[in-house]
Amino acid sequence: MTQAREERGYRWPILQGILPIDRAGVGRDIIAGFTLAALSIPGTMGYTKIIGTPVITGLYTILIPMCLFAIFGSSRHLSVNADSATAAVVAAGLAGMAVRGSSEWLALCSLLALMAAVFMFAARVLRLGFLADFLSRTVLTGFLTGVGVQVSLLEVSGLLGLPRISNHPLAQIVHDAQSIGQTNPYALAMALAVLAVILGSKKVSEKIPGGLVAVIGAIAVSWALGLDAHLATLGAVPSGLPTLGLPQVDWSWPLLWKLAPIALACFVVILSQSAATSRAYAAKYNDRFDENVDMVGLGMANLGAGLSGTFIVNGSPTNTAMVAGGGGRSQISQITTSAIVLLVLLFLTGPLAHLPDAVLAAIVFLVAVKMIDIKGMTRIFVEARTEFWVALVTAATVVVVGVEQGIVLAMILSLLDHVRRSYRGTNSVIAADKRKKGWQMVALSAPQQIAPGLIVYRFSHSLYYANAGQFADEVLELAKTPGPSPLRCLCVEAAAIGDVDFSAAAMLRDTCKLLAEQGIRLVFANLAPDVCAQFERHGITAILGQHAIYGSIHALVAEYDDPPARDEAAVAEGDGTPPACPAATSPSA
Structure with missing residues (x-):
């Protein structure tokens, strides 16, 4: 990477994702930033339903963390903000430690972000970027598929307007089936309308921000028809900038020790998913990145998340694809998105109070369904039958046992698969x-x-x-x-x-x-x-x-x-x- 930077006349240890600036492409990067804002704002608000934090914290993940990665990371393409996989890991890990959605719950989420940052910095000092290579694509496909199944099952209650009684997907879906007669018709109609708008807009053009159109339309309909009296809405959303500071928790060794496995699991997901995404887009656009420098960027992003009262952030394959599809070729796109979110936080949070919960449930449900990689699992089944069963066991563990246990199993199966392939040579x-x-x-x-x-x-x-x-x-x-x-x-x-x-x-x-x-x-x-x-x-x-x-x-x-x-x-x-x-x-x- 150093040689490549020298060939481009750039040797700074920061701003590697921005400099050197391609003046001819700045306009294209800014437009891609607007596209990312239109698509990621409703998405990040939806992720707050997975992790159980106030909806405003979803916007906070775009504001400071995204900017910090743009400054300290090396990838010109990776988009860093809220992610469904890490959100699911945190939600599963914190279950029973605090009341979901409470201030204590949010403080623990912020503390986990700080701990993930510490793991990132430690890995950078020890040059452990190569660890990303040890989580095989097979088990990563199975893990993300399992997360997709888990999250989509949990969101069925939101689509039907039914209460969430459990964080276990199988228990929740059984309850939903038993309570199907209590479905809220307003919530179901709103959810179906949102799904139709998002899927229909994609049929017309991938460039249409269907999620944003659906959110704006739902807010307008909810306000005009007074749907607040018939279905659950977000309610008052605070405006302004996040308050910076350490989370208000009991900073004791027992608590940190209890949270360490959750933070470590998130660290593994962040490292593997972000490195894989950065590597894919660097190869696609004939650019280079440094996994160890990206760990500093990801560490700074999570440090910013923990200090600004939000939750763990990760490199998002979906958002990175959005930026690339919109023509973005540098972190200027992410800086633009952060600037737009700043304006939303200062001036446009009022209308969010009328947004029905069913709308976010529909958005999260679509995101989760996309994570279920049927095509990838089928290809593994055809090309490597043994690896398919490894991926399937990983996915099943996530759904039946839990996300945290699923990522631990994914790590173990990756190493076992590596040992199985390497220790017996073909002589x-x-x-x-x-x-x-x-x-x-x-x-x-x-x-x-x-x-x-x-x-x-x-x-x-x-x-x-x-x-x-x-x-x-x-x-x-x-x-x-x-x-x-x-x-x-x-x-x-x-x-x-x-x-x-x-x-x-x-x-x-x-x-x-x-x-x-x-x-x-x-x-x-x-x-x-x-x-x-x-x-x-x-x-x-x-x-x-x-x-x-x-x-x-x-x-x-x-x-x-x-x-x-x-x-x-x-x-x-x-x-x-x-x-x-x-x-x-x-x-x-």
């Missing part, structure tokens, strides 16, 4: 290719001798306790393979072996002895100097004997004699010494 045998007068890789199931009495086994991973058994099984199975000549030497092509642990060393010693009992000598080729030193330390070199480490397979084959007369004589004498391979070249040959 093979190197054999002669007579047609091309060279060598070729053949399957272990159909091994060939590269020279009479010599098999070369290629092991494609470091040797450690988890795959030591695989190595021993495959080597001993190769030793039983019939061939045109009796097997006298088995060579391990070890270029991929970068480490040998204690368990693997014990296995090598035992395997060497077992082969020797069968009259087969074990040798190695292309062994790295560090691994040679490990062989010495573990006593493997002494057991292998002299001339057992070759600098290359070429050296082994070139010096291999079939059969060496001295080895036949040794066996004939009955001294029990296995046939020896010819003198090896030095490892550097």
Whole structure:
């Protein structure tokens, strides 16, 4: 990234998402900012229903946090504000710790934002940006799909005008089914109208801010017809700027310790989702970003959220796509959106009092349904059946158990999936290719001798306790393979072996002895100097004997004699010494 910045003549540690300014594109960025404001204002107000905070806090997430990321982040495209995934994690984690919607609840939400910021700063100091790569796309797809199902089920009560009695989606949907006869017709009609406006506007043009049109229309209808008497509305919404300061909570270690898992879960979601979004758009527009710098930006954004009385913010794939679709190519778009929200907070909060709750429920329901990635899950099912079940288990855990447990399971399954794929290498045998007068890789199931009495086994991973058994099984199975000549030497092509642990060393010693009992000598080729030193330390070199480490397979084959007369004589004498391979070249040959 540094080289790219220098090529662009820019070396500042901040404003990387804004500078250098493309003067020809400033107007386009500003227009994209207006588009983002029109689409994200109703969306962020809807997210407050998920997390259970006053609707005004949704606008606060756009005001200060979005500006702070624009200043301190590196991505020119990532849009940072309220997000349904982190909102769901917080709502699930805080259940039972305070009354939903109370001032204490909001204070805990702000405290979680500060804690998430601390995790971000700590990760930046430790350069842990690479951790984003360890939450696989498979489990992330399953996790977000599960969040989408959970949130959409919880919002059905809002669409029907029924009370929310539980934060558990299955319990709530059962209650909704039992109370279907108590549906508020005004709320249902308003929700259906909003859904029709938003979906219909998308059919006409993606550029039409259907959410904003629906919100303005619903406010106007509610005010004109006096619907406040027939269905729940937001009520008075305070105007003005947020008050800056630390949240009013009991700053005790027990409370912080209790909140730490929730903040950590949010940290993982923020890091993985934001990095994936930034990486995708940087590649799309041939730009670069630095994950570690973005962590500073995300940390500052959450610090601003915690100090301004709102909740955790995250990089939003949906809003980032809105900006890109509107022509925005820098953080000037996000700065513009923040300026528009500032005007709304100062002058336009009054009409929000007439906004029906059913409208926000409809908006959140649509957002949640979009998160259910049926297409992505189908593609995983077709291309990688095992990974599909991992994604499905993650999604089911989110819905049945909870969001917080779902993200923990997602992390564990990602690591297990990585270990499952990496610890057992796909090994093979190197054999002669007579047609091309060279060598070729053949399957272990159909091994060939590269020279009479010599098999070369290629092991494609470091040797450690988890795959030591695989190595021993495959080597001993190769030793039983019939061939045109009796097997006298088995060579391990070890270029991929970068480490040998204690368990693997014990296995090598035992395997060497077992082969020797069968009259087969074990040798190695292309062994790295560090691994040679490990062989010495573990006593493997002494057991292998002299001339057992070759600098290359070429050296082994070139010096291999079939059969060496001295080895036949040794066996004939009955001294029990296995046939020896010819003198090896030095490892550097």
